[in-house]
Amino acid sequence: MTTEYDIAVIGGGNAALCAAMTAAETGAKVLILETAPKAYRGGNSRHTRNFRCMHEGPLGPLVDDYNEDEYFDDLMKVTGGKTNEKLARLAIRTSEECLPWMQEHGVRFQPPLSGTLSLARTNAFFMGGGKSLVNAYYRTAVGLGVDVLYEAAVTHLQLDGDQVTRVDYTHNGTSHSISPKSVIVASGGFQADTNWLTRAWGPAAQNFLIRGTPYNRGVVLADLLDQNVRQVGDADQCHAVAIDGRAPKFDGGIVTRLDCVPFSVVVNKHAERFYDEGEDVWPKRYAIWGRLVAAQPDQVGYVISDAKSLNLFMPSVFPPLKADSLEELAGMMDLPPAKLRETVDGFNAACGDTSAFHPTELDGVATHGITPAKTNWARPISQAPFYGYSLRTGVTFTYLGLKVDEKAQCSTSTGPIRNLWAAGETMAGSILGQGYLAGFGMTIGTVFGRIAGQKAASYAN
Amino acid sequence: MQTEMNLDLLSEARRQAEICNACRYCEGYCSVFPALHSQRAFSDGDITQLANLCHNCRGCYYACQYTAPHEFELNLPKALAEVRRDSWESFAWPQPVARRFQTHGGAIALAFVVGWAALFWALRSIGSSGGDGFYAALSHSAMVAIFLPTFFLPLASLAISLNRYWRSVGGQRLRFQHITTAFSKAARMKDLAAGHNEGCNFEDEDRFSQARRHVHQAIMYGFILCFAATGTATVMHYVFAMPAPYPLFSLPKLLGLSGGVLLTVGCGAMGVLKLRADRNLGDPGAWGGDMGFILLLGFVGFSGLLLYVLGSTTAMPTLLALHLGAVLTFFLLTPFTKMAHGFYRLAALIKDAQ
Numbered sequence A: 001m002t003t004e005y006d007i008a009v010i011g012g013g014n015a016a017l018c019a020a021m022t023a024a025e026t027g028a029k030v031l032i033l034e035t036a037p038k039a040y041r042g043g044n045s046r047h048t049r050n051f052r053c054m055h056e057g058p059l060g061p062l063v064d065d066y067n068e069d070e071y072f073d074d075l076m077k078v079t080g081g082k083t084n085e086k087l088a089r090l091a092i093r094t095s096e097e098c099l100p101w102m103q104e105h106g107v108r109f110q111p112p113l114s115g116t117l118s119l120a121r122t123n124a125f126f127m128g129g130g131k132s133l134v135n136a137y138y139r140t141a142v143g144l145g146v147d148v149l150y151e152a153a154v155t156h157l158q159l160d161g162d163q164v165t166r167v168d169y170t171h172n173g174t175s176h177s178i179s180p181k182s183v184i185v186a187s188g189g190f191q192a193d194t195n196w197l198t199r200a201w202g203p204a205a206q207n208f209l210i211r212g213t214p215y216n217r218g219v220v221l222a223d224l225l226d227q228n229v230r231q232v233g234d235a236d237q238c239h240a241v242a243i244d245g246r247a248p249k250f251d252g253g254i255v256t257r258l259d260c261v262p263f264s265v266v267v268n269k270h271a272e273r274f275y276d277e278g279e280d281v282w283p284k285r286y287a288i289w290g291r292l293v294a295a296q297p298d299q300v301g302y303v304i305s306d307a308k309s310l311n312l313f314m315p316s317v318f319p320p321l322k323a324d325s326l327e328e329l330a331g332m333m334d335l336p337p338a339k340l341r342e343t344v345d346g347f348n349a350a351c352g353d354t355s356a357f358h359p360t361e362l363d364g365v366a367t368h369g370i371t372p373a374k375t376n377w378a379r380p381i382s383q384a385p386f387y388g389y390s391l392r393t394g395v396t397f398t399y400l401g402l403k404v405d406e407k408a409q410c411s412t413s414t415g416p417i418r419n420l421w422a423a424g425e426t427m428a429g430s431i432l433g434q435g436y437l438a439g440f441g442m443t444i445g446t447v448f449g450r451i452a453g454q455k456a457a458s459y460a461n
Numbered sequence B: 001m002q003t004e005m006n007l008d009l010l011s012e013a014r015r016q017a018e019i020c021n022a023c024r025y026c027e028g029y030c031s032v033f034p035a036l037h038s039q040r041a042f043s044d045g046d047i048t049q050l051a052n053l054c055h056n057c058r059g060c061y062y063a064c065q066y067t068a069p070h071e072f073e074l075n076l077p078k079a080l081a082e083v084r085r086d087s088w089e090s091f092a093w094p095q096p097v098a099r100r101f102q103t104h105g106g107a108i109a110l111a112f113v114v115g116w117a118a119l120f121w122a123l124r125s126i127g128s129s130g131g132d133g134f135y136a137a138l139s140h141s142a143m144v145a146i147f148l149p150t151f152f153l154p155l156a157s158l159a160i161s162l163n164r165y166w167r168s169v170g171g172q173r174l175r176f177q178h179i180t181t182a183f184s185k186a187a188r189m190k191d192l193a194a195g196h197n198e199g200c201n202f203e204d205e206d207r208f209s210q211a212r213r214h215v216h217q218a219i220m221y222g223f224i225l226c227f228a229a230t231g232t233a234t235v236m237h238y239v240f241a242m243p244a245p246y247p248l249f250s251l252p253k254l255l256g257l258s259g260g261v262l263l264t265v266g267c268g269a270m271g272v273l274k275l276r277a278d279r280n281l282g283d284p285g286a287w288g289g290d291m292g293f294i295l296l297l298g299f300v301g302f303s304g305l306l307l308y309v310l311g312s313t314t315a316m317p318t319l320l321a322l323h324l325g326a327v328l329t330f331f332l333l334t335p336f337t338k339m340a341h342g343f344y345r346l347a348a349l350i351k352d353a354q
Helices: A014-024 A043-047 A068-079 A085-104 A114-119 A130-143 A194-201 A203-207 A219-226 A286-294 A307-312 A326-333 A337-350 A440-460 B007-023 B032-037 B044-053 B059-063 B076-091 B105-125 B140-168 B176-188 B211-238 B251-276 B284-310 B316-336 B340-353
Strands: A007-010 A030-033 A050-052 A123-125 A147-149 A152-160 A163-171 A174-178 A182-185 A238-244 A265-267 A300-306 A321-323 A386-398 A409-412 A415-422
Touching (some): A014 A043, A068 A085, A085 A440, A130 A147, A152 A219, A265 A337, A300 A326, A307 A386, A326 A386, B044 B076, B105 B316, B140 B340, B176 B340, B211 B251, B211 B284
Parallel strands (some): A030 A147
Antiparallel strands (some): A238 A386, A321 A386
C-alpha cells in the first residue's frame, strides 16, 4: 500500500467506523486496520443490539422522552457511583444528535417488538442487530473513500515524545509500517487474551467463556500502556454474566444467555446451593451470577429445574438436560446424586405456601429456615421430568483501558499526545468504573468515535 | 400418495430455527421471525410453514452473527429454501413427475421441445378450415380442445397439493380476513421489502435493493395482465360474439402487450439478478430448475410479443407453434416448477394470518 494516509483507525467496530466516517467527511484520507477477517469484522459491535439514547420528546423509534438527568441516574445506579460525571454527561447529551446521524449513515432501527417493549423509551434497537449496523457503516465508509484492510494486525505504535510517529502492522504475512498524521485507537478491550485475564484474575480465568469476539486481545492497549500512556481501570475488573456452560469459548453472543435461574435452584459441583436464586428479576442479577459462578469450584454452576417451570423462561439455544429423576439428572451432570437429592429435598421442605407465585414480579414466595434462602419464586423442585443446565462465567468486556479527556485524546504523565485519540470499549473505563447499562457501550462508541474522528481530522488537515 | 419429506433437511432447519429463537435480533425483518418466535418447539409442519413463509430476502443471513465460519453455521435462507422445495415436491400430484423439474432446468427445456413439437404437429395435422389471424393456422376449436385441459389439469393437481400442505401445517378454517391479509402482503411483496422497506439483500451482498422485489412484481403483474388478456378475449368471444383478431386499442391487446413486455423484461432481469446473487444462500440444487422456469416464462412473454410484431408475416405459423408450445409447457408444468411457489406462498401467508 503506497497511499499516504492522514489517519489510521485501529479496529473495525462501531467506534472505529464512526471515527472513520466522521474524519472522511472532512476530506481526510482514512485507513481502517481491522485485525479480524471480513466475516468477523466489527468486534463486539457484531453482538450488540441497541443504542441508549437521551431524547426530549419522541425520536425515531423512541417514545415519550428520556432526559439527561434520568439517563445519568440510571447510569449511577448500575455503576454504584463509579462514573466520570463530565464524560458521562457528554456522552448522554450527545447521544440525542447521534441517532439521526446514525440513520443518515445507514443504520435502520426497528419499531419496539415482542422482547423489547420495556425498553421502547430508552433504547433504540437496530433492525437485524449490531452486525447489520456494522455492515451499513462499512458500506457508507467505503463510499466516503475510506480504505479497509482486514486481517491487518497492528503490533506497535511508536510513541516519540508527545506524538505517535509510526504504526506497525502485519498483513498477509508481511510487516508494514505507516506514518499517518493522526491515529485513532478503537480496538476494544483485552478479554480474548486468556493469559492476560489469568494474570489479572488468577487461574480461575482459564474457565471463563468470552461472549464476544476472539480478536479483542488488547495488543495495542498493552503496547500503549507499556509506553506509559495513561490508563484507567484495573485489569481484574471485567463485566461478566452467567451463561450456558455449553457455550463456545468465544463469540457465543446473545443466544447463550439463560434466564432460568429465578425459577430453579443452583448448586455447585458438590451439589450445594450457594446463593439466593430469587433475589431479584434476572436482568438485574445475571452480572452478579457471573461473579458467583466464578467463585465456585471449577467455576461452574448447575441449574436444577422441573417440568412446571420450563415454559417460564426463554427457549435456550441448547436444549436442557432432561431426566425422570433427580438422581438420573445428577448422573448426567456429574454431580453426587445422593447429595443433590439431599439438597433438593431440604430446599423443597423449606418451601411454604406457593399460591402467590407470580413469574413476572417479585412475588415474595420464599423459603423458610434454610441458608441461603430463596426469597422469591421459591417452589419445590418436584415435578418430573427434571431439567438441568450448567452455568459458566461469560466475560462481556474489560474495564482496563486508555484514559481520555472530553476530546477523546490520550495522554501520558507529561501531557496530551498530540495525534492519538481513543474511542469505544478501549476507553470506556474512562466513564464506567463498574457495572453496565444496556446500550450504553454503543453510546460511548458512537459519541467518542465521532469526537475522535473530528479531532483527528482537524489535526491532520 | 404423497412422499415423506426429507428428515435431514427438516432437522437442519429445526436446528437453525432453535438458535434463531434464542437470539431474536431479526424479528423486524419479515413474517418468518414473529411466526418462529411464537413457538418453543417446532414440529415438521411448523418448519414447513416457516419455509413457505420465507421469501429468501436474505436480510437475516447478512445480519447474522452466527454464519460460517462461526461454529453454529447458520444459513437460514438456504435451510428454509431446501425444505420449501422438498415440501413442494413431496406434496405434488402425481408423484412420478413431482421431482423431475424443480431441480432440472434441462427437463424443463426438454418439456418445452415436446410442447413445441406437439403444437407443430397440431398445426400440421389439424390446421384450420379457415379463420382470421392465428385461427388461420390453428382453428379456435382446436385451441380450446388443447388449452382447456391444459389449464384445468394443473389447477386440479395444485388443489390436491395445497390440501396436503394445509393439513401438514395445521391450517384452520378460512376466513375472508385471512385471505385479504395474505393478498395484501403478496400484492406489495411485503416480505421482500425488509422491515424498513428498502428491499432485500440479493445481487450485491448486504446492500439493500428493491431490484428483486420490483422485478418480481413486474413478472407477477405481467403474468396477471397476460392472463387477463386471455380472459377478456374469452368473454368477448363467447359473450359478445367478437372473435379475434383484435385491434391494438382493444382490451385483450392492451392488456396482453403491456403484460408481455413486463413478463419479458422482468424474467430477463430476474435471470441477471440470479446470476449475480450468491447461489449458496438459496437452494443450490434448484438453481437450474429455477433458471429454466424463468427462461420458459420469459419466452412465453417474448414469443407473444414477437407474434404481435410478425403476426402477419409468413413466420407466423412457426412462431405460433413456439408460443403456444411454451404456453402449453408452462401450464402443464405449473405444479412441478417454481410457478407452484405463488400458490404455496399465498397459502402460507393465509395460515400466518390465522
